[in-house]
Amino acid sequence: MRIDANSHVPIFQQIIAAVHGALAAGVFKPAEPLPSVRALALELAVNPNTVQRAYQELERQGLIAARRGRGMFVSERGVKSARTRAEAAVQGAFAQGVAIGQNAGLDGERIHALYRQATGDCAASLREDDS
Amino acid sequence: MRIDANSHVPIFQQIIAAVHGALAAGVFKPAEPLPSVRALALELAVNPNTVQRAYQELERQGLIAARRGRGMFVSERGVKSARTRAEAAVQGAFAQGVAIGQNAGLDGERIHALYRQATGDCAASLREDDS
DNA sequence: ATTACTGTACTAGCTCACTCATACAGTATG
DNA sequence: CATACTGTATGAGTGAGCTAGTACAGTAAT
Numbered sequence: 001m002r003i004d005a006n007s008h009v010p011i012f013q014q015i016i017a018a019v020h021g022a023l024a025a026g027v028f029k030p031a032e033p034l035p036s037v038r039a040l041a042l043e044l045a046v047n048p049n050t051v052q053r054a055y056q057e058l059e060r061q062g063l064i065a066a067r068r069g070r071g072m073f074v075s076e077r078g079v080k081s082a083r084t085r086a087e088a089a090v091q092g093a094f095a096q097g098v099a100i101g102q103n104a105g106l107d108g109e110r111i112h113a114l115y116r117q118a119t120g121d122c123a124a125s126l127r128e129d130d131s
Numbered sequence: 132m133r134i135d136a137n138s139h140v141p142i143f144q145q146i147i148a149a150v151h152g153a154l155a156a157g158v159f160k161p162a163e164p165l166p167s168v169r170a171l172a173l174e175l176a177v178n179p180n181t182v183q184r185a186y187q188e189l190e191r192q193g194l195i196a197a198r199r200g201r202g203m204f205v206s207e208r209g210v211k212s213a214r215t216r217a218e219a220a221v222q223g224a225f226a227q228g229v230a231i232g233q234n235a236g237l238d239g240e241r242i243h244a245l246y247r248q249a250t251g252d253c254a255a256s257l258r259e260d261d262s
Numbered sequence: 263a264t265t266a267c268t269g270t271a272c273t274a275g276c277t278c279a280c281t282c283a284t285a286c287a288g289t290a291t292g
Numbered sequence: 293c294a295t296a297c298t299g300t301a302t303g304a305g306t307g308a309g310c311t312a313g314t315a316c317a318g319t320a321a322t
Contacts, residue, residue: 010279010280010281011280011281012280012281020235021231021234021235024234024235024236024237025234025235025236026236036297036298036299037298037299037300038297038298038299046281046282047281047282047283048282048299049281049282049283049300049301050280050281050282052299052300053280053281055299056300066298066299066300067288067289067298067299068287068288068289068298068299068300069287069288069289069290069297069298069299070288070289070290070298070299071297071298071299072298072299082235083235083236083237086231086232086234086235086237087232087235087237087241087245089228089231090228090229090231090232090235090237090242090245091228091245091246091248091249092228092249093224093225093227093228093231094224094225094228094245094246094249094250095249096224097220097221097222097223097224097225097228097249098221098249098250100152100217100220100221100224101217101218101221103152103155103156103217104151104152104155104156104213104214104217104218104221105155105156105157105214106155106214106217106218106221108250110218111221111250112250114218114221114222114225115222115225115246117222118222118223118225118226118228118229119225119229119239119242119243141309141310141311142310142311143310143311167267167268167269168268168269168270169267169268169269177311177312178311178312178313179269179312180270180271180311180312180313181310181311181312183269183270184310184311186269187270197268197269197270198268198269198318198319199268199269199270199317199318199319200267200268200269200317200318200319200320201268201269201318201319201320202267202268202269203268203269263322264321264322265320265321265322266319266320266321266322267318267319267320267321268317268318268319268320269316269317269318269319270315270316270317270318271314271315271316271317272313272314272315272316273312273313273314273315274311274312274313274314275310275311275312275313276309276310276311276312277308277309277310277311278307278308278309278310279306279307279308279309280305280306280307280308281304281305281306281307282303282304282305282306283302283303283304283305284301284302284303284304285300285301285302285303286299286300286301286302287298287299287300287301288297288298288299288300289296289297289298289299290295290296290297290298291294291295291296291297292293292294292295292296
C-alpha cells in the first residue's frame with residue numbers, strides 16, 4: 001500500500017480508499033485479519049491514530065470488525081459490501097459527469113461520446129502507482 | 132443562481148460552477164456584462180469579496196475579463212472555452228469512475244452497465260452517505 | 263467636482279480538519 | 293503475574309482555507 005503525503009487527499013482517506021479497493025478486488029478474504037494499526041502505521045510512516053481513524057470509518061461502514069486485543073478482521077459481508085460500494089462509487093462518478101454535462105447544455109449524444117473517450121483513455125487515470 | 136450555504140463546497144466554488152454552467156449553456160453571450168460583484172453579493176447574501184474571488188478565478192481561466200470601473204464581461208472565447216472545460220470535466224468524472232471500477236476489479240462490461248444506470252438515474256449523484 | 267457606481271488589495275479572524283503524543287483498555291502467551 | 297501484542301479514547305497543536313471588514317482605485321454620468 002502506498003500513500004502520497006503530498007496529495008491534497010487526507011492520509012486516512014487514502015487508506016480507506018486503498019482498503020476499499022483491496023477488499024473489492026479480493027485481496028483480503030472474509031474473516032482474514034488486516035494489518036494491525038501500529039504495523040500499518042509503521043509501514044506508511046504515519047501516526048497509528050491516523051490508521052485508526054481509517055479503520056474506524058471502515059468499521060462504521062461494516063466492511064471490517066474490530067476485536068479488542070485481537071485485531072481488525074474482514075467482516076463476513078465485507079467483501080461483498082465493498083464491491084457494492086465500489087459499484088455505487090462508479091455509478092456516482094458517472095452520474096456526476098452526466099449532471100455536469102447536462103448543466104452545461106451538452107446533449108446526450110455528446111456526453112456519450114465523452115464517455116467513450118474516457119473508457120479509451122482510462123489507462124491515463126491509473127497514474128496512482130508512484131515509485 | 133442559487134447557493135447552498137450548508138454545503139461543504141465553498142461558496143466561491145459554487146459561484147464558479149454556476150457561472151461555468153451558465154456560460155457553457157449560453158445564458159451569457161460574449162461581451163455581455165455579468166452581475167457586478169456587489170450586486171451578486173447582495174443577491175446571494177455573501178460578502179462581495181467572496182464573489183470577487185470567484186470572478187478572479189474565472190478571469191484567470193480566461194472565461195471573463197474585468198474592466199475596472201465598468202464591470203466584468205464575458206470574454207470573446209469565454210463561451211467556447213467554458214464548453215471545452217465542461218466537456219473536460221465530464222470526461223474526467225467518467226475516467227474517475229472507470230478508474231475506481233478497475234481498481235475494485237470490476238470488468239469492463241460491469242462498468243458499462245453502471246454507466247447505463249447512471250444515465251438513467253442521474254439524480255443519484257446527490258448521495259452522500261459516506262465521506 | 264460630485265456622486266454613485268464599478269473592480270481590487272490588504273488584512274484579520276475564524277473555523278475546521280488532519281495529524282499526532284500520550285495514556286488507557288482488552289487479549290493471548292509464557 | 294509479566295510481557296507484548298492488539299484496539300481505543302482524549303486532548304493538543306498546527307496549518308490551511310474560507311469569509312468578511314475596510315480602504316483604495318478607476319469610470320461615467322450629473
